[in-house]
Amino acid sequence: MKSTTLASLVIAGGIAANVLALDNTVIDSWLTNHIYCPARYVIEGFDRTDIDRVDVAVYIDRELDKESKENVSRASSGVWDEYFREFGISLQMREPVEIDVPEKAYTYQFEVLSDDDDITIVFTNKKCWDKGGTSVGYSDPIQNVVYVHSEYYSAEGIRNVLIHELGHLFYASHTNDTACYMYGSANYYLNNVHWCEDERNTIRMFKHKIW
Secondary structure, three states, X not given: OHHHHHHHHHHHHHHHHHHHXXXXXXXXXXXXXXXXXXXXXXXXXXXXXXXEEEEEEEEEEOOOOHHHHHHHHHHHHHHHHHHHHHHOEEEEEOOOEEEOOOOOEOHHHHHXXXXXXXXXXXXXXXXXXXXXXXXXXXXXOOOOEEEEEOOOXXXXXXXXXXXXXXXXXOOOOOEOOOOEOOEOOOOOOOOOOEOOHHHHHHHXXXXXXOO
């Protein structure tokens, strides 16, 4: 029975991956990855040494001051280290490009900035709008865009927000534990934040997400 179940999962994962590769309008990326990634995880398990490369386009609001831009640079380095060390995910961040960001910005406005990369990150001095409100950070796991308000925050604070928002792209959900990266308020003001078990396991499962 077990071998039959595993074979079915492999087939389901293969079908999902092929459908997306042929025409991503047939089935959306969320459904594809929720078929393919769990199937692969059941078969292969998690291996941190199996490095998964993710290409990341980075954009910086030209209105950010010099100190904020320096904090963004330090934060990005810390985020790369965290995801590589914990999951074997190599975030290949491109050289930042300065852009003009509208006063009232939404993530969908930045999806078109980069067609060649898996993820788009925007650092800005403006808050992101979503559902009528604003947020320090916001991510869209369908468009694979992350938006981080980066003014007035330390490098450590920006790092925590970015780690949190990238976690959403790997389908990690909010937690009620303030010491965890995926705490609902993106705890940019705390030190010694860490991964909780549920969010760690989710990212492990979706490590090989099809972008």
